[in-house]
Each structure stands twice: as C-alpha cells, then as structure tokens.
Amino acid sequence: CFIAEIVRAGIQSVSHGQTEAARALGVKPARIMRFVVLPQALRVIIPPLISQYLNLTKNSSLAIAIGFPDLVSVWMNTSLNQSGRAIPIVAMTMAFYCAVSLTVSLLMNLYNRRVQITER
Numbered sequence: 001c002f003i004a005e006i007v008r009a010g011i012q013s014v015s016h017g018q019t020e021a022a023r024a025l026g027v028k029p030a031r032i033m034r035f036v037v038l039p040q041a042l043r044v045i046i047p048p049l050i051s052q053y054l055n056l057t058k059n060s061s062l063a064i065a066i067g068f069p070d071l072v073s074v075w076m077n078t079s080l081n082q083s084g085r086a087i088p089i090v091a092m093t094m095a096f097y098c099a100v101s102l103t104v105s106l107l108m109n110l111y112n113r114r115v116q117i118t119e120r
Contacts, residue, residue, distance in 0.1 A: 002052050010045035011037060042115050050108040057101055 014037050022032040 003049065006045055006048050006052060007041075010041040013044045014040045039115070043117060046108065046112040046115060050105060050112065053104050053108060054101055057104055058097070 018036050018040065019032055022036045027036070
C-alpha cells in the first residue's frame with residue numbers, strides 16, 4: 001500500500017494542464033498516461049520508491065528470520081553445524097543482505113539519475 005500511495009502521489013503531482021493540453025491535441029488517454037504523465041511523475045516517484053524498496057528488502061529478511069526459521073536454517077544451521085563457528089556464519093548472512101540492499105539501491109539510483117531533470 002505504501003508503494004501504491006507513492007505512485008498515486010507522483011501521478012497527482014503532474015499538473016492537470018498537461019493532460020488537458022494533450023487531450024486538446026487529440027491524444028488518446030492511454031498515450032497521455034504513457035507519454036505525458038508517467039515521464040513527469042517518475043521524477044517524483046523514484047526517490048521515495050528507492051527507500052520503500054530497501055525497506056521491503058530489509059523487512060522481508062526480518063520476516064524470514066522470525067517467521068520462517070526453516071528457510072534460515074538451510075543456510076545458517078547447515079553451515080553452523082559443519083563449521084561450528086557462529087560469528088563468521090552470521091557475518092556472511094548479514095553480508096548477503098547488505099549486498100542485496102546495496103544492489104537494489106545502486107540500480108534504483110542509476111535509474112533515478114537517468115530520469116532526473118538536468119539543469120543548464
């Protein structure tokens with residue numbers, strides 16, 4: 001619901017005059033959304049969406065650790081039973097989630113930089 005609210009707010013941030021001008025030119029509603037509204041709305045949507053995707057990644061890993069111990073046990077318990085070292089195994093698990101978060105952040109920031117308005 002948070003992502004839907006971000007998208008809704010981004011679409012509503014586009015001036016109503018933009019859609020009226022496109023309608024006045026005879027552009028079909030689907031093309032107005034695709035070529036007029038969404039390119040402008042994405043500039044508003046992307047920054048909070050990056051934060052929301054990172055929160056989703058972190059919260060899902062927390063839910064797996066708390067709600068689904070069987071999934072976590074496949075990685076942590078198997079490795080822990082074979083090596084007997086808890087700290088390196090937990091550190092590798094944390095490094096995995098850190099790598100996932102940084103990858104999501106990098107990809108979203110690259111996309112944000114691409115759609116950003118460049119000033120003169």
